[in-house]
Amino acid sequence: MELNICHLYPDILNLYGDRGNIIAMTRRLRDRGIGVSVEECSIGQPLSAAKYDIFFIGGGQDFEQEILLRDLAAGKSREIISAVEEEKTFLAICGGYQMLGGYYKTWDGNQLDFIGALDLYTVGAKDRMIGNYMFETAPEDGGTMVVGFENHSGKTYLGDSVQPLGTVIEGFGNNGEDKTEGARYKNVFATYSHGSLLPKNPVLCDHILHTALSHKYGDVPPLSPLNDTLETRAHDYMQKRLSKA
Secondary structure, eight states, X not given: OEEEEXXXXXXXXOGGGTTHHHHHHHHHHHTTTOEEEEEEEOTTOOOOGGGOSEEEEOOOOHHHHHHHHHHIIIIIHHHHHHHHHXXXXXXXXXXXXXXXXXXXXXXXXXXXXXXXXXXXXEEEEEXXXXXXXXXXXXXXXXXXXXXXXXXXXXXXXXXXXOBOXXXXXXXXXXXXXXXXXXXXXXXXXXXXXXXXXXXXXXXXXXXXXXXXXXHHHSSOOOOOOOOOHHHXXXXXXXXXXXXXX
């Protein structure tokens, strides 16, 4: 078995070590003897979405999102929407998450129209939502506790066709109002969690990898266990710390 990963805009969208998610997915596949290749695709480079099994989009600031709009409109938006609807697996973090939605309206009323692959929108606020946080994924995504770091001023609201990735236990999540965190649509996993997310949440990482393998190869068996001693210690330390907050 083999998975092909596309890292979108790695030179622009890479806040708070988001590239670590690529490293974690690659390492956990190779440690199981599963082939993996990673290709990067940035501004001015054509995207052929049919080549890939997993797409990763990291986080960026508002002005960085603005400079991507023309490039997305030149063809990448169409390819991304097609890949989402074909149930390719996506992991999108913060700014990358917002870009998959319909639009981002800044706190002073300037609207940036984005891809529209997911039924959601984001509204900017003057106050930032920042800090370590924790959320529990939905039962269909393993019902696991996820720890991460969020830093965003945008408040995201989900439409009827999109489910949250999880429920906020400590922190803000999508908007600091409704206890939702992230978004799930088909095989898209979107979240505000930097930190980076996957190295200290191996259960979620394996769930995402298994989702991609099952889409490509059919109903594959559960992934073989790895020695996650260090990852589990990092996860449990932060979970314990946040539980006392």
